[in-house]
Amino acid sequence: MSYYIENIFLCLAVPLILSMLFRKGRQRTFTTFVILGMGCCLLSAYVSSFFAGYYHACTAAAVMEITPVCEEVMKFLPLLFYLLVFEPDKQEVISPAIGIAVGFATFENVCYLTENGAADFYDILIRGVSAGSLHLLCGIALSCGIAYVFRKxxxxxxxxxxxxxxCVVFHxxxxxxxxxxxxxxxxxYLFPIFLIFALLVVKKSRFYKKIEFE
Incomplete structure (x- = not known):
């Protein structure tokens, strides 16, 4: 990759790692998962490229069939490790998943800007917001689903x-x-943003509160 995503990862991750020296508790945990999310994005780029080359997939097939699977599985692995090792309560699963999604989306957007430039402000804004909304929605959906079924x-x-x-199908x-x-x-580009607002409406509803306390 001509734009050296490993160097980009180090540039973004080092300040976050240093900030953890001055953080405790949930703040440190969330920052850790943001860094893990960026790492997942880095690794998923290599995994997707490997499978695309292995199956001789064209760009369109790789984007539509290989990339969604690789990215969602890579984001799932740190969350699975957290569940198996630390056995958190179901209320404590959503925040790490959001951290992973935020880190993944941030690193992906930075790499997109590095590769394509940032001259078109509106195109970059729409793309950034939609990709961020997509990963956030997938993270919340996956964490809520796992929190409900993992102890059953x-x-x-x-x-x-x-x-x-x-999540793979949605992606x-x-x-x-x-x-x-x-x-x-x-x-x-727009439907993830609308779903974010719909999710906020659901979160404030009585139905969500009923599920949350079950």
Missing amino acids: KWIMVTGTIGALGA GIYNILITAKGRWNLIG
């Missing part, structure tokens, strides 16, 4: 796979739309 032995494995699969639909032409491209 009879549905733990299938429920976890189902939640991960739903794939987004990639298909943004690579299309005309109005479908615009819909692809």
